[in-house]
């Protein structure tokens with residue numbers, strides 16, 4: 001009986017320290033991004049901002065988690081005076097049925113569910129060069 005009590009006394013401070021450490025790390029892990037970005041943690045779907053110009057997409061690779069919603073916000077920086085495409089840009093993923101077309105100097109967004117992990121190609125096919133233009137393409141990498 002006496003030995004058992006001794007053991008408990010030795011074990012308890014360690015358990016307490018461990019719990020404090022785990023909670024501290026957990027809280028830090030949750031709060032750290034908020035401090036880094038100076039914003040509140042995101043609620044709702046993950047968001048991606050993409051700009052389309054005649055020079056291509058501003059982002060050629062998107063990473064996101066499978067089974068969660070993703071909002072893609074596409075902005076066309078070009079004016080309607082562009083002869084080819086009239087300043088529109090597109091964000092399309094055939095495999096997911098996603099097709100966003102931003103008007104000249106305008107923004108459109110769509111939210112869709114991310115499927116199983118894999119790589120899904122997105123492209124714009126409404127401006128000069130269209131799909132053949134290597135800068136108007138990118139990869140959506142869905143991770144487990």
Ligand SMILES: [Cu+2]
Nearest residue numbers: 089090124127
């Ligand atoms: Cu385009």
